[in-house]
Amino acid sequence: MHHSIDDIDKFYNSDIGGIVQNILCTKIRGLWPDLHGYRVMGCGYAMPYLSVLDKRTDRSFAMMLGRQGAMHWPRGGKNMTFLCDEDRIPIENASLDRVLMVHYLEYCNDLRLSLREIWRVLKPNGRVIIVVPNRMGMWARADWAPLGHGRPFTQVQLDTVLRDNLFVPETHKGALFFPPLPGSPVMMKSANLIERMGRNFFPFIAGVHIMEASKQIYARADKPGSGSAVFEKTKGILAGNGRPVPQSYVSEKN
Numbered sequence: 001m002h003h004s005i006d007d008i009d010k011f012y013n014s015d016i017g018g019i020v021q022n023i024l025c026t027k028i029r030g031l032w033p034d035l036h037g038y039r040v041m042g043c044g045y046a047m048p049y050l051s052v053l054d055k056r057t058d059r060s061f062a063m064m065l066g067r068q069g070a071m072h073w074p075r076g077g078k079n080m081t082f083l084c085d086e087d088r089i090p091i092e093n094a095s096l097d098r099v100l101m102v103h104y105l106e107y108c109n110d111l112r113l114s115l116r117e118i119w120r121v122l123k124p125n126g127r128v129i130i131v132v133p134n135r136m137g138m139w140a141r142a143d144w145a146p147l148g149h150g151r152p153f154t155q156v157q158l159d160t161v162l163r164d165n166l167f168v169p170e171t172h173k174g175a176l177f178f179p180p181l182p183g184s185p186v187m188m189k190s191a192n193l194i195e196r197m198g199r200n201f202f203p204f205i206a207g208v209h210i211m212e213a214s215k216q217i218y219a220r221a222d223k224p225g226s227g228s229a230v231f232e233k234t235k236g237i238l239a240g241n242g243r244p245v246p247q248s249y250v251s252e253k254n
Helices: 005-012 015-031 047-056 111-121 155-164 185-189 191-201 232-239
Strands: 039-044 059-065 081-084 096-102 122-133 167-175 208-215
Touching: 005 015, 015 047, 015 122, 015 167, 015 185, 015 191, 015 208, 039 047, 047 059, 047 096, 096 111, 111 122, 111 155, 122 155, 155 167, 155 208, 185 191
Parallel strands: 039 059, 039 096, 059 081, 096 122
Antiparallel strands: 122 208, 167 208
16 A cells, blocks of 8 residues: 555654654764765655755755655755656666665565666665665554555565665664654653663664665675575685686686
């Protein structure tokens, strides 16, 4: 089930949505403190977070999924959003420095195609930040909020998906430790305090995973049959032993 852009925007305009936005903005800025001269693309509903980074970038714009709909951003300025399918992003190869995915990966129909397309448009030193619901957290069960829809992940599942699609996980943070109880004034006022306590004492109940990953441009040297383009038996040849190997060389083991 997919939340529409209008539904997600309505959530962020609520009191609890504002708290969520402030907490996630702080985490994202901590991972990317300086984006001066960078080209940044947001995927899904990343506009509130792009707005925080926008003044530091060379250019920032937002891509939205066709089945969710799109909206004008920034408000009062020239539109910098576009609508497309997750596996057909109309951006040239290796042209972006950073990609921020919020309310995106959990809604993708095909994780492999989606991530490979992100990999394609990133520069060799490009990085991504992915924000997804934590399968073990309370926010994944709040079906009135956008985090309660789509596919939640454990940290291990997210690591595996990234590694299987040519990304290297670099930094992981948890966020949204306060429970999703918008009808409780006490809980709303205590959200920031609960956030600090949860981060220190109950890291496994975070509402979302925030994962930074880098683009992998070389194949791993794995065992045969693992899917790698480099097989175990070639490691010695690739590593070398300081002596030239003639073309007619045949190993004694063979």
